[in-house]
Structures are given as structure tokens and as C-alpha cells.
Amino acid sequence: MRILLGVTGGIAAYKSCEITSLAVKAGHDVRVIMTANATRFVGALTFEALSGNPVLLDTFAGAPLPESTSAIDHISWAKWAEVVLVAPLSANTLAKLACGLADDALTTVLMAVPRPTPIVLAPAMNTAMWDHPVVRRNLDWLQALDRYVLVDPVSKRLACGDVGAGALPDPSDLLGLVTTATAPSSPVAVSSS
Numbered sequence: 534m535r536i537l538l539g540v541t542g543g544i545a546a547y548k549s550c551e552i553t554s555l556a557v558k559a560g561h562d563v564r565v566i567m568t569a570n571a572t573r574f575v576g577a578l579t580f581e582a583l584s585g586n587p588v589l590l591d592t593f594a595g596a597p598l599p600e601s602t603s604a605i606d607h608i609s610w611a612k613w614a615e616v617v618l619v620a621p622l623s624a625n626t627l628a629k630l631a632c633g634l635a636d637d638a639l640t641t642v643l644m645a646v647p648r649p650t651p652i653v654l655a656p657a658m659n660t661a662m663w664d665h666p667v668v669r670r671n672l673d674w675l676q677a678l679d680r681y682v683l684v685d686p687v688s689k690r691l692a693c694g695d696v697g698a699g700a701l702p703d704p705s706d707l708l709g710l711v712t713t714a715t716a717p718s719s720p721v722a723v724s725s726s
């Protein structure tokens with residue numbers, strides 16, 4: 534399966550490396566798009582080494598797919614995917630998606646992913662952020678679009694020391710969801726681990 538993995542600037546970005554590794558070992562073809570802030574947590578080189586593919590970082594830099602006939606990267610990367618996973622999804626990029634912004638490579642590609650390709654979003658953040666009314670509203674807006682499969686974060690002790698909802702689900706659980714994702718539905722809950 535061709536899995537497009539979006540990584541944003543959250544502390545759980547290191548778990549995306551494991552998602553990539555697990556997916557490749559399971560025989561999937563993985564391509565990664567990172568926000569600029571994601572690269573402050575994990576280097577693009579790590580994802581390139583794990584996936585065996587170049588990472589898309591910049592809408593305008595030129596990262597054509599070898600098999601693509603289009604010179605427009607955000608279109609060809611969007612069309613390449615059989616399923617899209619954004620993990621971790623930051624509160625910031627979540628807000629951008631809810632508002633329809635496309636000001637970086639990740640949000641631009643996400644806007645261009647054709648239906649019915651499933652787009653799975655796995656937000657992860659501090660509990661107070663997760664509980665913030667503007668995040669709740671943005672989640673409601675995203676759900677109303679009937680375009681995204683939202684995976685609830687799990688409750689556990691977070692990197693900041695707080696205990697509560699906000700952690701990215703286990704990489705193998707997320708990979709399982711992604712490879713069976715078909716269409717937008719109610720939020721998917723993954724049990725805490």
C-alpha cells in the first residue's frame with residue numbers, strides 16, 4: 534500500500550519514525566511530508582533513511598516523483614497516496630486544516646488528495662491544548678467536513694509530565710487503523726497503552 538505520512542511539530546514526531554519503520558517492514562511504500570517545525574524534532578534524513586524515499590519539505594523546492602507525469606509536486610504526491618496519515622497532528626496544523634489553509638507542503642498536499650483516498654488524522658498535544666475550546670471547535674469543524682478519519686489521542690503520562698488525554702496512540706495501532714481505513718466516520722478511539 535502507498536502510505537503518505539504527514540509529520541508536524543509535536544513531541545510525538547519521534548513515534549512517526551517507528552510508524553515509518555513498521556510500515557516499510559510490513560511491505561508498504563512510505564513517503565513522508567514534514568512541516569518546517571517537524572524538522573526541529575526529527576531530521577528529514579531519518580525519514581529518508583527509514584522510508585528509502587525523499588521527504589517533501591517545501592511546496593516550491595521541486596521533489597518530483599519518478600513515476601509522475603506532472604511537474605506539480607503537491608498534485609502528484611496527493612495522487613500517489615492510497616492512504617494518508619498525519620501523525621502527530623499539531624494543534625496548529627489541525628487549525629489550518631479546519632480553516633482550509635494551505636500555506637506549506639503538508640497542508641497543500643492534503644487539500645489536493647482526491648476522494649475517496651482516506652485521510653487519517655492523529656492529533657497529539659498537551660491535555661490543556663486538547664481540551665481548549667478552540668481545538669474542540671476545530672475538531673468539530675473537521676468532522677463536519679466528512680473528509681477526515683479522526684483518531685482520538687490516548688490518555689497517559691505525557692512528555693510534559695501531565696497525565697491526561699493527548700498522547701499519540703501506539704504506532705502499531707495507528708498503522709493497523711491506516712491500513713484498514715476506508716472512509717471518514719466517527720472519531721476512532723484507540724485504547725491507552
Ligand SMILES: Cc1cc2nc3c(=O)[nH]c(=O)nc-3n(C[C@H](O)[C@H](O)[C@H](O)COP(=O)(O)O)c2cc1C
Binds near residue numbers: 544568624657658
Ligand atoms: C518541546 C515542544 C513540544 C511540542 N509538542 C507539541 C505537541 O505535542 N502538540 C502540539 O500541537 N504542539 C506542540 N508544540 C508546539 C508546536 O511545535 C507549534 O505549535 C508549532 O507551531 C507547530 O507547527 P506545525 O503545525 O507547522 O508543525 C511543541 C513545542 C515544543 C517546543
